[in-house]
Every structure is written in structure tokens, then in C-alpha cells.
Amino acid sequence: MLGPLWRSGLPDGGMLAVLGVGFLLSVLAPFVVRAAGPKGFAWLAAYPAGVFAWGLAAPSEVTAFPWAAGVEVALRLDGLSRLFVLLVSGLGALILVYASGYFKPRPNLGRFAGAFIGFMASMLGLVLADDAILLFVFWELTSVTSYLLIGFDHESPSARASAQQAFLVTAAGGLAMLAGFVVLHSETGTFRFSEMGFVVPEALMGAPALLLIVAGCATKSAQFPFHFWLPNAMAAPTPVSAFLHSATMVKAGVYLLARLKPTMESVTLWSPLLMGLGAATALVALALLAYHHDAKKLLAYTTMGALGALVFLLGQPDRYALQAFVALVTAHALYKGALFLTAGSLDKATGTRDVFAWSGLGRAMPWTAFGGALAAGSALGLVGTLGFIGKEYALKVGGAPAGWIVTAAFALGAGLVASRVGILPFVGGRREAKAIEVPWAMWLGPVVLGVAGIGLALSVGLWGAGLFDEVGASLRGRPVDWTWKPFFGFDRVFAASLLLAGLGFWLGWRIRPLGSTPPTMGLDRSWHRAVAALPGWAAKATSWLAPVGSVTGAAAGGRLRDGLAGLFSVVTVVVATGLASSGPIRFAVPFVWPGVFEAMLVVLAGATAVAVVFAPRRVSAICMLGIVGTGVALIFLTHGAPDLALTQLLAELLVIVIAVLVFYRLPKFRSLSSGWVRVRDATIALGFGTVMALLLLAVQSSPPQADVAAGLAARSVPEAYGRNVVNTILVDFRALDTLGEATVLVVAAIGVLALMRLRMEDAA
């Protein structure tokens, strides 16, 4: 049985080693390729080949490798992840070999190799992760690496735009998925897939979690209406399209849905959501591919159709649906990879990707033709291929005609494009005289994949119970015992299957593209509009949130005033809310009628404070501020606090002297703000003042603890030998603090001196 060959003898930590080696290699790969040229890709294929062998041999297990406190790298090898490990590594090896023939020596190939291996390792990590957060990390890593791979031709603006689009769509989907995981965590209490159990149907958060996770899967697996990035991503070199956009990355969403099926299929929404999504995707894909004649775009749309069909199958509880899912995932990876590679070879040989320009190349390119034809057979679903087995089971699913329609849509599209890419270019009259066979490295992949598709199908009875049933067990959450055979007898289903294959071939043979301006039928246009509007929107939003500085930042030309306005309004609002919400406040400050002298001081200080605002020149403003301060000091005096008044007066004088010194050098006042800005600023200022005054009144309504003031006053003479209480506090009771303040002043003075010295040296 081609399942695990031997179940012991492998050292522990194999999964960790697979990932570790992969990421290490992604760092080293650039040097390999730089040293060996494109041939280096073939050397690098040793890594996936080794992983493939490991995947065949390693025992199924769940292991949590402790890494750091609280963080474990939880990995899991079971049927589902084993199947994907084998597909990723097997295809990866063949495509790396293909790349060694595909690329001419050119700059940046090393970077490409690094990203490619990095992607491969991330993809392996994605399917091996047993922890949802870990899966998310790898998920985003595949987005990042695919961004680098799609944008490989970074000179071309369209490649850059496509890369960015694919990245943003899938990364945003990943965020929704992460949110879904966190919501799911609130239901299951764990991030480990192997410990999640299942969500009870009446769970409150089941549907939201499912919707969020499916949103992530739909973006990654190009489900309608998020499919638009996939055809655009065909700007990537062919090895990337063959690897990422047929077999691996786009399957990540499907993989995750399969992984969560035992946990989440009990949510009522599961079936209708997945079946609806899958059916819509498959039908839209069929409709769209009728408009295209670019081989890679056609293949992209059939990939989309296949992904739709796979999601549709996952939505059904039927056993045959699951069997069809397992067989189709495998078959699709094998034949679609081969067809992409074939298309790449034909492009290389003829210089065009227009499928209608290819004709009669079979004699010139026999090996490519052989591989392409075998793959096309599997895609058409001819007897004796894996594609046939998958289609057979899909048609066996009982119930609604919806299943038949989706299967038919998917099979027709696959057949049409397969015959256009894998068969028809090699027959008929020859148009391209110069085309010659591609190097062996480039036909090896299609041939191996085509042969594998047939060989595996014929021998499925031997190994299906091993590998495929293990996958079934992962999907079901319990062991299964399914029958696997390459042929099911001549019945109604067989007739339908044959009919679909024939019809698909006929369509591919006879049908021409419907028009030259393909519709997108998705969010493509809204996407472009949104992306175009984003910078402006973000700039607007942030300039509102971050008023100081021009946000796009050519210069730090922001206005200080706006910053201060922000600071004060926030404090005002917070304090006002606090005051309002802390219940009724007694303003119980005893009111005493002021004497004449005091009243005059109050009026003087108040009037001057108002006048400051209207002062025409800086110096007059400073003088008026001085009057306010002096007035306050004199009021202290009338209340019998000469020491406080003295201190206040001294501080006030000092401030005025310094302010005059500084402001002397500043330019004149200028009116820079418009009318309503002044009103706004005045409102903020008044609001702040009012709120602070209210706060002060509120807290003064009851006397503070007596020992603070009275205690210090009482201790002033006996302990500090001083009658000026402020003085004794400063130089005796809190002398250390004063020392600290002096330190602050010294630092300030040295800083100012330094700045002044710099100015003088500048001038010199």
C-alpha cells in the first residue's frame, strides 16, 4: 500500500525539520541560483523531493514542539495534511526542474528562487499547522511570498498591480479568517484543530465564525465574487502559475474548509453557504472562460471552476461527495499543473499564448504532446484517469439536480480548456515552422504528472484504502472504509460522464471566444475604484485624526495650534464627562464679599486677561500677562499669604523678563487664522478654562486633609527656623525635590546654551 511505508525508524521532529530546512533553504536559495544559474533550480528540487519521500514514510501524529514559554509549534500530520504535503512537494520538485529549463539567465533569479522555496515552505507549514494562529501566520506568509513571485517582473506595472491586488485581497481575507478563528476560539476554547471537537448547532457564535473563516477561504481560493485577482495573477511566470495558482496556494482555502469540516459542519449555515458559494463560482467560471483565448487565463478560469466544485462538494454530507472531493483535489493538482507547464512550453516554443494560434506541433514537440495529452485525458475525465474517478463520484452524489449542474459546469469547462491546451495544439496543420521541442527539463513534468494521473487511477484499488481513506478519516473525524476502484461498470453515471467528456472536447474543438472585451463579473471594477480612492481617503482620515503636520509629509508643515487644540479639547471633554458623570457636585465654597481693594484687583486682572487676547503686539501681550500675574499675587497678599505672594511675584517677573528676551526676536503678530478657526479656538479655550475652574471649585468645596498645610506651617519655625512657609518647604522640607528641580534647570540651561552656541557657529 502506498500509504506510510514504514511506521517507525524516522526520528521525531520530522515535521519541524521539514519546515526548518525549507525556510533555511529559502535564505540560501538565492546563492545557489546565483552560483549555478537557472540550473540551480534543478538542484533545489532535491528539497521537495526529500519532503515527498518523507511524506510517504512519516507516521501520522500530532506534536506540539515547545518553543518558548507559552508558544508551542503544534504540527499535525494526518491524512489530509499528508495528501497536501505530497501534492505540494511532488509538484514543487517537478516545477523546480521545469524552471531550470524555463528561465534564461537573468538578474534577480536568485530572489525568485528564494521566494519560491519560501513559498513552498510556507505552504507546507500551512497544511502541517495544527494551531489556527500558526496556520494564519503561514497563510499570510504564502500571501507575502506570492506577492514577490507574481511581481517578479517588477519592471512591468501590470505585474506589480496584479501582485499587489492578489496580496491585498488574500491578506485582507486572511484577516477576516483570523477574526473568525478568534470568534471560534470563544466557542471551542482552543486554537488546536485536533482538540476543537465540534461546534454545537445552536452555538451563538458558530455562524459568525463560519462566515468570517469562509470569507478568508473565498479570497484565497478565488471564489465568486473574490475571484478577480486570479486571472490577473497570470502575469506571473509560468512555473509560478503552475505551482501557486493551480495546485497549492489557491487550494489553501479549500484545505482549511476541509480541515474545519468535522468541527463546523454542524453549524446550520455550513451546507447552504458552501454549496451556494461553490455553485456560483463554478458557473461564473464557465461563463467567463468563454470570452478568452489566452491559454493561461483559460486555465485560471478552469481552476476557479474546479475550486468552486470542490467547495460545493465539501458542503455536502454525502459520502460520495467526500470521495469525489478527495479524488478531484488530487486529480486537479496533477492535470492542471501539467497543463500549465504544457502551456508554458508551447508559449516558449511559439512565442504566443493564444490557444487558437497553436496547431500541428505534435511532430515537432512529441514529448510535450505526450504529457499534454495524458493530462488532458485526466481533465476530460476519460476512463482510466483520476479525473474520471472524481467525476464519477461527483455524479453519484444523490439528491438535487444542483449537483449535476455544478459537476457538468466544471467538467465542461475543464474538458474544453484541456482539449484546447493539451490536445488540439498538437494535431492539424502546422503553422509555426520554427517551433522545436523544449529541453527535457520542461517536458519531464507534464509527462510524469500525466503518467501519474493514469497510473495512480489504475492502481487506486491498491493504495486508495491507505492514503485516501486516511484523508476521509480527517474529513469525517472518524475512520472510514471506502471502496476505491478505477471503473464502476456501464451505468447511467458512466454514460453521463462519457457525454460530458465528449461535449467538452467538442466545445474545445469548435467554439471560438464570444467577444474581445471579457466581463469580470466580480468586484474587479469596484476594487480598482477603491484602490484609486484609498490614498486620498486615508490622507483625509488621518489629517482629521492627526492634525499636526501635513500627513503625507513632504515637510513638517503642520500647525502647532491644531495640535494644541486637539490636546485641550480632549482634556476638556474627558474632564467635563468626568465631572458630569460623578454625580451631583456641591459647590460649597464659602462666598465672601470682596473688599474694595480686592474687587478692584479682580476686575483689573480679569479685564487684562481678556485684553491679552486682543493685544496688537507681543510685548503688549506679555505686559498684560504680567499685570494678570501681579494681580493674582496681590490677591494672595490680601488673603494674608505674603510668602506665597512673594514667590508668585518673583516667578511672574522672571517669566516676563525671559519672555521679553525671547519674544523680542520673534516676528510681529500676524493674523493667520480664518474667522471660524478663531471661533473654534476661542470655544476650546473657554471650554477648557470653564471646566478647569469648575473642577477647582468642586474639589475646593471640602477642606483638604488638615495635616498638609497646617502641619507644614506649624513645623516651619521650630524645625526649619523660617517664617516664610514657602521658603521652608522649598529649601528644607522638600530640599531634595528642590535639588532635583535645580538639576532640571541646569540641564535646560546647558541645552539652551548648546543650541545658542550652534547658532553662533553657524553664523561664523
Added chain:
Amino acid sequence: MSYQPIPTIDWWAIAPVSIVMVTGIVALLIEMFRPNRNNNTIVAVSLVGLFLAGLSVVPQFSMPFGSSFGGMVVRDYLGLVLQLLLITVCFVAFLFSEPYLREKRIAFAEFYQLALWASAGGMIMVTTENLLMFFLGLEVLGIALYCLTGMCRQELRSEESAMKYFLLGAFGTAFVLMGIAYLYGPTGSLRIDAVSIAVASDQPHFVLMALFGFGLLLVGLCFKSALVPFHQWTPDVYQGAPTNVTAFMASTSKIAAIGALIRVLAAGAPLVSYWFPIMFWVAILSMVVGNFAALVQKDVKRTLGYSSVANGGYMLVAVLAHVQAPEKVSLASTLFFITGYGVMTMGAFAVVSLAARDGKEGTRFQDLHGLWHRAPFAAGCLILFVASLIGVPPTVGFFGKMFIFNDALAAGLLPLALVLAVTSVVSAYYYLGIIQAVFVQEEGAVKNESGRPQAGLNLAVLLCALAIFGISLGAENVLKFMAPAEDGRQPVAERTVAQR
């Protein structure tokens, strides 16, 4: 009149701060006696001083924890780790500053003195539970930074940002002082636990005063930590300041302010129902505004400025998780993240400082073009720093965010965990832009030899890179070291609760 016996003085507790202060004074004297020479001696002396200060911190980990100097100095894990970190940050900044300052033609010795004193101020802030000491530390740190920001006198941008920083900062500090006054009024206590005393007094007016005092204190601290909505100064000042000052400020100011914030929030436990929802939103806003505003920047330093706002938000999430559930969540992940943040910020800015050439400095993204060719080692390390800032495993940044994420979930702060994860992914977009800029070929390809990195810078970058590797490889041990051990060394929040 009675003389009290002189108490035994815990010299160790003030040794690190004193050494750094004195080193600054020595640097000043050297400059005085040997004016107009190059600064090599000063750099060397400063580095030695910082090293000694670091050495004086290490043995304290095994000394009994608690407060001395009448509660003005406190020795605990939080303080020791952050002191060590502040010293390291200053050390790294000095390593790459001299080449940069010379390249920018502003190689004045004052940078070293002021930076040393700023460090000392930060160290005071994180090792005191006395509000007045805390205020003094804040002032020393702040005033030195205002001057440093304006050090590049030939650039209008530098002067303007210094002025903005000074004026806005003065208001921030004023709020702190007002807050302290409101706490002192009802309790007569200048200690951080004045809040508990006021609440325990059970007089509504005292509680009200404590509430507003505490609130104003928080405003000042949020300002210093550059948390939304008090972040407005950050991008301007980051952009305007000389790059080495930006690096120093980004790390020191953030570390000191967050360290103080931890103590203040822990002491504010009796009022938690009032401030928790506010700080909750401050964290969310910081992460969202910081990351989204960074998306549209065209200047690397502004981008990193907004990124620092976002990182402040992440740290606040960790602090809130600790305050919310001190029995489940220790401060270890906060300290871990702050350490990582300090290292990667220093590294990233050190590399960005290479954009300065011949007295000019451009910090737009395109000014970094071709850096890969001029300084392959530094550019390579920049990838590491940026990867860590994004949070790519297995870097420090990844572990830090992971720990905080777990903490937030453990403390039941699901929305914060979610916003943290989502905005981190958003941040990848602008961080990748930095890497992209470094690897683009230089337009016109003018070979300019003067912008080559010097040994000091390479050493600084190497140290940061090694630290990132070291901390991530030994994440478990680092975390264990930072997690308070069992021998009576409780987390800050628990201890404050216990004191009540």
C-alpha cells in the same frame, strides 16, 4: 530638637542613575577643557560610563527588592530591566551617532551630555514610586530631548519640530504636575499610592480629586508615550529631529513613559472602573490610527513615527491585560515586547541614518534607494529589523506580539487581541515599503563613497541584530528572567494591591 540616626543608605539603588549623571558631567568637563577637538574621547568615556552603569544594575537582581530613600527609589524587576534597557539603548545610540553627526556636520559634544542626562531622567522615571521624583525624571528627560531635537540648527525642520515638541511637551508636563497636585491635596502623600489613600478615605470629594488627579497624570503619560489622541507631535518630531536623536528618543521616551505608565495604572487599581474603558479605547485608537496613518506616509521617519504610536498601543494592550488579570498575566510579555521594540527601533533608525551624506539628509523613501549597494550589511540587517517590527516569526517582534496576543485572550480582552492582530498585518504593508525602497537600484547610480557605513554604525547594527536573534532564540529564558520569580517578587499590580 532631636537628631535622628542617619539611616543606612542603599547606594546600589541610586548607583546606575548617579553613574550616568556623573558620566554626563565628566563629558561636559572634557568638552570644557578640550574644546574644538573631535568627540572620540567623549564617546569613549560615555560608553565606559554606560557600561559601568549597566554593571551596577546587574547585581541588584539578587538584592532584596523594595523601596529606599524614603520611598523615592524602588528596586524591582520592572525597574531593573527597564534601567538596563535604557542604558543599552543609549549605548547603541552612541555607537552610531558620531559618524552620523559628522556626516551631518553637527558633531557637537552636547549631544552626548544631553543624551546621558535624558537617559538618567528616564531611569529615574522607571525606578520610583514617588510622584515628585517621577516628575523630575520626566522633566530631565523631556528638556534634554527638546534641545536634542533642535540640534540640527541649519535645518528649519529640526528647529520647528523642537519648538512643537517643547510647547506641546510643556503642556503635557503641566498636566502631570496638576495631576500630582490634585493627588497631593486630599492625601498629603506624594507617593503613587495616594490614589488608594484617597479612595480609602471614603470622602466623595477626595475620591473626585484623586480621580481627576489620576486622569491628568494619565494625560501627561499618554502624551509622553505618544498614545492617541495625544500623539500629534510624534511624526513631526520624529521627522524633524536628527536621525540618531530620533532613534534615541523613540526608544528612551517610550520605554520610560510606558514603564511609568505601568506603575501608575497599577496604582490606579481602586479607580479601575473609571479609567479602564478609556485606556481600552486609547489602545485601540493607537493601534488603528498609528498603523493606518503610517500607510500613507512618504517619509521613512514619519512612517516609523506612526509605527511607534502603534507600538505604544501594543504595549498598552499588554499593560491592560496585566492590570485586568494580574494573577494570570505577568508583566513579562510587556517587558519582553518593550525590549524587542527598543532593539529593533534602534537598529532600524541606525540604518536609516545612513541616508545622511555631506551635511544633507533625505529621509523620503526614494532617498533610501541603492542603500543595498552602499551598505549591504546594514541593509541586510534592516530586513531583519523590519521583519521583527512586522512580527515575522521567529523574530523578537513575533514573540512579543504573540505573548501580548495570548495575554489579551487570557485576560478576556478579545477585541484588543483582534485589533492587535489585524493592525499588525496592515502594518506589513508599509514596513515592506521600507525594505522595497532599500533594494531599488539607485537612480542615476552616482557613486558616493562618503555615505558608507563606519565601524561604529556597523557595530551598533550588528549588536541589535544579534540581540534580536539572541532574544528570539532564548525567548523562553528571557521570558522566565523577566517573569517575577516566586520568592516574594510579585508583579507590580499585585504588590500595589497587597500594600493596600
